[in-house]
Amino acid sequence: MLTVHHLRRSQSERIVWLCEELGLPYELVCHNRNATDLLAPPAYKALHPMGIAPVIVDGDLVLGESGAIVEYILGTYGPGALARRGSDPDFAPYLYWLHFANGTLQATMGRYLVVHRLQLPPEQPVAAATRKRLDLVLSHVDARCARVPYLAGARFTAADIMSVFSLTTMRTFAPVDLAPYPHVRAYLQERIGPREAYRRAMRKGDPAMEPMLS
Numbered sequence: 170m171l172t173v174h175h176l177r178r179s180q181s182e183r184i185v186w187l188c189e190e191l192g193l194p195y196e197l198v199c200h201n202r203n204a205t206d207l208l209a210p211p212a213y214k215a216l217h218p219m220g221i222a223p224v225i226v227d228g229d230l231v232l233g234e235s236g237a238i239v240e241y242i243l244g245t246y247g248p249g250a251l252a253r254r255g256s257d258p259d260f261a262p263y264l265y266w267l268h269f270a271n272g273t274l275q276a277t278m279g280r281y282l283v284v285h286r287l288q289l290p291p292e293q294p295v296a297a298a299t300r301k302r303l304d305l306v307l308s309h310v311d312a313r314c315a316r317v318p319y320l321a322g323a324r325f326t327a328a329d330i331m332s333v334f335s336l337t338t339m340r341t342f343a344p345v346d347l348a349p350y351p352h353v354r355a356y357l358q359e360r361i362g363p364r365e366a367y368r369r370a371m372r373k374g375d376p377a378m379e380p381m382l383s
């Protein structure tokens with residue numbers, strides 16, 4: 170059986186959510202971050218050479234990297250409903266938003282986290298450039314959410330599963346006010362939050378944490 174190693178408050182929530190959306194049988198192993206440095210604990214580090222979340226184990230396979238895991242699960246177990254393929258008009262936007270999630274959105278949030286942790290003043294050039302990039306990225310997502318219900322288009326896909334962490338749980342580490350992005354907020358509150366599989370995944374992953382949807 171597929172085992173999902175979930176590091177609490179991390180990108181591995183995407184994989185728990187994906188399994189719940191697909192209704193897959195899977196074993197969920199939850200790990201807490203170290204209290205001191207908030208990194209993954211030694212047991213998590215031992216799972217994979219990178220030691221970062223997510224990691225899945227499927228028979229002899231140990232796989233890391235959210236995007237690879239999502240593609241692997243969809244390709245191996247997914248009935249196809251959460252991906253878009255070549256002849257589908259949503260194929261190109263699906264690919265774009267699936268890859269934008271880690272390539273640009275999460276990367277920018279990560280950069281913003283560093284600036285936040287270093288407590289750089291807003292006028293410091295790197296801090297100012299990072300804030301500008303973050304606004305560009307969030308405005309881009311906001312414009313997309315204003316036009317279509319889900320990132321790939323009319324239907325919910327794995328592109329949403331890849332993106333939501335950066336707009337929600339990531340903000341517990343790097344606070345970002347979503348008030349200037351009302352369509353992102355509507356997307357989170359009206360379309361993602363009510364999804365039973367999302368709520369179940371979040372509850373199973375960390376019953377003590379309320380999803381940050383606003």
Ligand SMILES: N[C@@H](CCC(=O)N[C@@H](CS)C(=O)NCC(=O)O)C(=O)O
Nearest residue numbers: 179180208209221222223234235236
């Ligand atoms: N690009 C990777 C990023 C993985 C990553 O940075 N995970 C963080 C959690 S969000 C982590 O494991 N941090 C704990 C640590 O570095 O020890 C992916 O999507 O899988």
